[in-house]
Amino acid sequence: MLSIRNIVKQYANHRALDDVSIEVEKGSVFGLLGPNGAGKTSLIRIINQITAPDSGEIYLNGEKLNPSHISKIGYLPEERGLYKKMEIGEQMLYLAQLKGLSRHDATERIKYWFEKMEIVSWWKKKVEDLSKGMQQKVQFIATVVHDPELIILDEPFSGFDPLNAQVITNEILELNSKGATIIFSTHRMESVEQLCDSIALIHRSKKILEGKVKEVKNRYRSNTYRVGFTGQLTSSENSMFTILSSTSDNNDTHLTIKVGEKYAANDVLKFLIPQVEVNEFMEVIPSMNDIFIQNVKN
Template sequence: MTALEAKSIHKSYADHIALNDVSLTVEQGTIFGLLGPNGAGKTSLIRIINQITGPDAGEVLLFGERLSPSHIAQIGYLPEERGLYKKMKVGEQALYLAQLKGLSKQEAKHRLDKWFKRLEIDGWWNKKVEELSKGMAQKIQFVTTVLHEPKLLILDEPFSGFDPINANLIKSEIMRLKEEGTTIILSTHNMGSVEEICDNIALINKSRVILDGSVKEVREKFHKNEYKVRFDGNMIAFATALWSGFELLSKNDDGEAIVKLGEGKSVNDLLNTITPSVEVKEVIAHIPTMQEVFIQAVQHENQPS
């Protein structure tokens, strides 16, 4: 089932266009990576989904219904720039934010007790936010985002500010929520975590979607006949053997190299060419990382043509 569908969204401000004909579909129970360089329009899109602002044209459907104020309780949003009231106590603040999302006080208290125990922060209830470290405050923010059990969770850079241990803790909570059926939109610049947890992605650049699909598809799409070869033997001999029909993209002293196959060449051709010179230990397809995909896609797009 489709959780969220954006249909040709346009949004412009006085002096620039933030979103230009942006369409995307997020399936229920998946983690969707919303990627793009700074200022590409991600935050504008997120704000439209959250009904903080409205689109100039186009529409957003949440579980098949046009967005309306009644959907606010079904969405959880962790903005990139996030904060809490410094002078308020942790417990009071969490209750307040939960009540704004429509939870009753009793229900919110009950759920908070559970979450605080699970994240091992149950001693913090009466602390003031200004007494907390940044990481501690981030944990509270995460809890207040998910407390009302939203069907759609929008997380903007959820791991920033966390140490690796807490980042993993949050990651496993995100995966748990996904298993429980929550649809998650993850906006991040951390491509490692995109590969790790996202099912599908959309890449927005200069207010347009320039790339979308499953993480696997997208990476394969950027696979350009490049192979990683590990071997024992002389690098010079290896390089010489690849004289024609192949291109040596990179090499290192540990006997590893990335080779691009020339027109009409296959992996078998590559093996036939190099086996006389070196002892081949491994040849694997070099699928570009999301990091590389991101850079290539954006740079390609930005090239004047």
């Protein structure tokens, strides 16, 4: 659906994006990851046509990105706000009309969302009278009010309390199930695992990792297992695995082991079962957090 090809963005003293290419599939939830200052926001701004790349191209549904696509994209920036002195309803109407809705359609869509979010009574309120969490709900509605095909959320959960974060997460998933493609950038790796189908990791202006979350995790499997058993392991010396760490409590022992390349998990089990009573055997799969840290540190 969204095809980013060889994007380069140069600022006076530094290169924000260096030959970045990313493919986002239709209907997926895509995580754009990276440490602060990596170039995520620069890329998002280019997708939103706020700034233009120095070179490279972006295609949306096979068409080269152009101003007519603005109405198909919904964008919730990291630095977000509202006009403080304007009534919420008026403000929503303005923002929706800027996205290309007619006044009539905009009114209907806003009413639908206000009812859905249970904030109908806010229509005449001014933004300065709302709490921060309330404002974020309004901002989220402004992002999705024109029913965009592509929704881009830059750090959507920053500043949300857990309850509101859950409300927004559910809305995102619902929109996704109705066919919208979602890109979001975040630092919160647990929400990546929870929500994303695919990710791309940008570090120091370059894309260093991309793929489906499962694939990426598979790529970072290190043949490490966690074993728990009761009894005494008679020969701890073996060529099958090395023990990375061990804890024991009375008769119960917990080990983290790294299995040698020639062997499979079943070989280790076959080796263990005759000797001890195995009550836990689990592969240690790296979390996105681990993968993130591992990549960014190198």
